[in-house]
Amino acid sequence: MNPLISPPESIDVLLQRAEALAGLSLGQLAQSFGIQPPTNLRRDKGWPGQLLEIALGANAGSKPQQDFLHLGVELKSIPVDQNGMPMETTYVCVAPLMDITGLRWEQSLVYHKLQQVLWIPIQGERTLTPATRRIGMPILWRPDNEQLRQLQQDWEEIMELISLGKVSTITARHGEVLQLRPKAANSRALTASIAEDGSIQMTNPRGFYLKTSFTRQILRQYFG
Template sequence: MKTTPASESELLERARSIAGVSFGELAEQANMKVPENLKRDKGWVGQLLEWHLGAAAGSKPVQDFPEIGVELKSIPVGYNGKPLESTFVCVAPLTGITGLTWETSHIRNKLSRVLWLPVEGEREIPVAERRVGSPLIWSPSEEEETLLRNDWEELMDLIALGGVNQITARSGEVLQIRPKAANSRAKTEAYGASGQPIKTLPRGFYLRAKFTSYILDTYFA
């Protein structure tokens, strides 16, 4: 693995140096085996990019590049350059949320500065032949942050009031909460409508594809 980048400009330089390169070539350099498909290896692309860019956080609940305060997010895009799916941001807290505010939230920290890396994601392109796109560094504008905050507050209110199981993929304008578990047996603690402890699937915060599509359209232009 490469050393951690010392600055944002160094990180951006590294990201630009792998733009246009195939996963196969990048995997060879990193001595990683290319999976046949990404169904079972959803995190493989992220690990490959982290290796090349020198991300040190691993699965710790901090930004991928904590020293320079940047999070890495890859976005699988289609032939039209539009995101093919929503983007996982972080795990959603279901307990111990009293006193939690948007300002102090883990998700706000993650989204405060993001290196977006579009990657080819069309299923018929063999994984090894898919290429990395041009990087983009982004921080939410005031207006974008307001949209994110409003959704976050609405979703967290539902969780606090014991309504975690009422949250659907349709809840939230730009941010959604969805189950995030390897299988349906993975259960975590939450609260029910009358405040009693319940077991439910872990949840994750995801940015809607229409929001990441808007980011790519707006900032790449």
């Protein structure tokens, strides 16, 4: 738990906190907590999101659960270009590669994390230093029935390939809105997964990511 800011007691309080950050630069926000911004995000890609967690009182840390578990809300910062459109895919969670027999969509971490998301756009142009990037207005989003259908369909298709030992054949092109990609600091990181003959093989950890076409649709829904 962040010792500086207590967790928000309601969604209204969370939204008020997030709206109060809109217009601030990351440098101004960091300064208010005595934090030194990095000179670039090459090694500190997660820094903007971590700063927002501190400012909003998120208490999940690195646990595999929603950032505001008591409110059922996940926090996602999203780098946007000068037109307010997402610049990269959005990481959701680590993908399970073992012990997945009988795992259903409604039990999955992807389903759990995406039930309700507080999106916070941040300027993402590479020409801006982390300190000068400004924070945008937040969006509290719940997937509609069609979005849930798309997410479930992609998740089930990807999980079926994993269960058949075909994890190495899955590319970022798989899935309409959700994709599976290697998720590790470097290619030497390995984890156990199912092989095609049912035995155990070692492979790079994988993560689920939302495609930019999907997050673009979410932003357009709210900002037009």
